[in-house]
Amino acid sequence: MALEDMIKIEITKPLPETGEAGIVYKIEGKAKMFGPIGAFPWVYAKVKKKDWYKPEILEETSFERGFPIPVTGNFTIDFKPEKAGIYEVTVLATPAPLSFPVVGVFPVTGKADMMKVAVGAPVEEKVIQVESLILS
Amino acid sequence: MAEIVFLVTKIPCNSVTKRQDQTLNVRVNFTYKGPAKTGRLGAVVTQQIILAGVVVDEFDEIDSTGKEVDLILPDSPETQNFATDIIGLPLAGCKPKSGYGIKVYVLDLDGKPESGCLNILTVRSFAPELNITSLTVS
Numbered sequence: 457m458a459l460e461d462m463i464k465i466e467i468t469k470p471l472p473e474t475g476e477a478g479i480v481y482k483i484e485g486k487a488k489m490f491g492p493i494g495a496f497p498w499v500y501a502k503v504k505k506k507d508w509y510k511p512e513i514l515e516e517t518s519f520e521r522g523f524p525i526p527v528t529g530n531f532t533i534d535f536k537p538e539k540a541g542i543y544e545v546t547v548l549a550t551p552a553p554l555s556f557p558v559v560g561v562f563p564v565t566g567k568a569d570m571m572k573v574a575v576g577a578p579v580e581e582k583v584i585q586v587e588s589l590i591l592s
Numbered sequence: 593m594a595e596i597v598f599l600v601t602k603i604p605c606n607s608v609t610k611r612q613d614q615t616l617n618v619r620v621n622f623t624y625k626g627p628a629k630t631g632r633l634g635a636v637v638t639q640q641i642i643l644a645g646v647v648v649d650e651f652d653e654i655d656s657t658g659k660e661v662d663l664i665l666p667d668s669p670e671t672q673n674f675a676t677d678i679i680g681l682p683l684a685g686c687k688p689k690s691g692y693g694i695k696v697y698v699l700d701l702d703g704k705p706e707s708g709c710l711n712i713l714t715v716r717s718f719a720p721e722l723n724i725t726s727l728t729v730s
Contacts (some may be wrong), residue, residue: 458724583671584698586707589605590619591694 457576463566497549605709607700613718616681628667631700638693656685688717
């Protein structure tokens with residue numbers, strides 16, 4: 457069994473296809489371990505901001521930690537895009553917690569399908585509320 | 593067929609009595625949160641339309657009384673209080689009676705939020721009233 461297949465990651469609540477900058481979106485899923493029971497996986501969302509003019513090596517990549525619940529393996533990860541753009545988000549499992557900033561290649565024991573999210577600029581909030589009138 | 597329902601938010605307001613030849617001034621107290629923006633703020637006298645004992649329109653506008661002013665809103669990251677005066681709503685188009693309402697609305701700010709209050713305006717006739725109180729014959 458390949459290292460990447462040791463943990464099966466099932467996404468139960470994927471990200472929407474479109475979103476808005478500054479809003480928190482939740483990824484929900486389940487991480488199941490195959491083979492001999494080892495340490496419980498650490499789950500991360502690898503977030504790549506795709507810019508057409510940048511080569512892949514220069515793309516902004518960040519990792520958002522998920523919190524799996526022991527035994528069930530259910531996890532949630534918060535994804536909060538700060539800027540408008542196209543994001544590729546892939547949930548990964550690793551055998552050990554990642555040190556931040558993440559440097560180099562780390563072992564991946566499970567990988568979910570990549571989710572693509574088009575994030576738009578935040579909608580400007582305009583709220584006007586009439587409170588009272590005074591007639592004369 | 594879908595029915596479009598316009599809701600008017602009821603807000604506090606004092607009552608006044610005016611003559612038909614007078615005008616009505618409206619001070620609108622409101623809060624705003626958002627970027628700097630310009631719009632229009634309007635006020636109009638309204639009346640309830642009741643048919644067969646059923647209110648069919650709470651805020652039927654009396655068009656001739658309408659007046660609008662420019663609304664210049666500064667950048668307000670937090671909710672701020674503002675007041676704008678709409679001066680000189682003509683009342684000549686109102687029949688002398690009580691029970692008029694007032695409605696204010698905002699234009700050019702994503703939709704047309706409307707607020708108003710009922711039964712706050714009484715309009716009296718401005719026709720000269722001549723009462724003969726006594727006679728003296730000689």
